[in-house]
Amino acid sequence: MTEREDAPPREPGATGARPGAMVGGQGSSADDLAQLVALARPCRRIVAFTGAGISTESGIPDYRGPGGVWERQAPPTLGDFRTNPETRRVYWDGRRTQYPVLAAARPNAGHAALMALERAGRLLAVVTQNIDGLHQKAGNDPARVIELHGSAHLVRCLDCGRTWPAAAIQVRLAAGERVPACEVCGGPLRGATVLFGEALPTEALRRATEAARGCDLMLVIGSSLVVNPAAQFPVLAKRTGARLAIVNRTPTPLDPLADARVAAEAGPTLAALVSALLNADGEG
Numbered sequence: 001m002t003e004r005e006d007a008p009p010r011e012p013g014a015t016g017a018r019p020g021a022m023v024g025g026q027g028s029s030a031d032d033l034a035q036l037v038a039l040a041r042p043c044r045r046i047v048a049f050t051g052a053g054i055s056t057e058s059g060i061p062d063y064r065g066p067g068g069v070w071e072r073q074a075p076p077t078l079g080d081f082r083t084n085p086e087t088r089r090v091y092w093d094g095r096r097t098q099y100p101v102l103a104a105a106r107p108n109a110g111h112a113a114l115m116a117l118e119r120a121g122r123l124l125a126v127v128t129q130n131i132d133g134l135h136q137k138a139g140n141d142p143a144r145v146i147e148l149h150g151s152a153h154l155v156r157c158l159d160c161g162r163t164w165p166a167a168a169i170q171v172r173l174a175a176g177e178r179v180p181a182c183e184v185c186g187g188p189l190r191g192a193t194v195l196f197g198e199a200l201p202t203e204a205l206r207r208a209t210e211a212a213r214g215c216d217l218m219l220v221i222g223s224s225l226v227v228n229p230a231a232q233f234p235v236l237a238k239r240t241g242a243r244l245a246i247v248n249r250t251p252t253p254l255d256p257l258a259d260a261r262v263a264a265e266a267g268p269t270l271a272a273l274v275s276a277l278l279n280a281d282g283e284g
């Protein structure tokens, strides 16, 4: 995924919402939130499955949402990146200015709520489709954060696989390199993120599978659940006995499987959920 700074246009209000008190002003009812709290209350091995919707409140674009950058411009393929010097030049020209924006992004109330859930001993793992590193920034144990699409905070050599912190490459760009190459083998460098059509990282898939099988609640947050195989984890969790809750502004294909469904923004919803859970338990 490219790291672009186009501001995401806001989606129109969620469809299919019932009337009632608003959570986050996006058309979900207070009843939906109460149902989510009741569902989560007994759970002690929660796995959060997060998508772009948890990061939009931190100013990170939703790449796949309506008006997202991928609707206007096809993402580069790995083959094109390897063979076309112009593609690499455009990529690195963009990244030089856009990575600092991503690096400066701050976690929001949704990330903070998941950190509080972990601190209370109730969060098994965060499986994320995001590449922004905001869960780790919020204070979640990096060992519990499973990044299905890689991380924009690493740069990888496509030939030898060696990685560097993105900040180290930014230093080289600032020193005048336009298209940095691997210092070891000379291979092409790019952000360590998964492109459309690329396989997801094997180890992340293995750990996400383990988390889905081991959780008692799969809490989907801000994902439209349309990208496979990532979207299969909530199904796996449900099939292996977990409950399934979905917090997303718009409908998802897995809504019929969900035990609770809140059509609202991630931050206010998670803050309300975790506050209700932890205060009631005397754990917060």
Ligand SMILES: [Zn+2]
Pocket: 157, 158, 159, 160, 161, 162, 182, 183, 184, 185, 186, 187
């Ligand atoms: Zn290399």
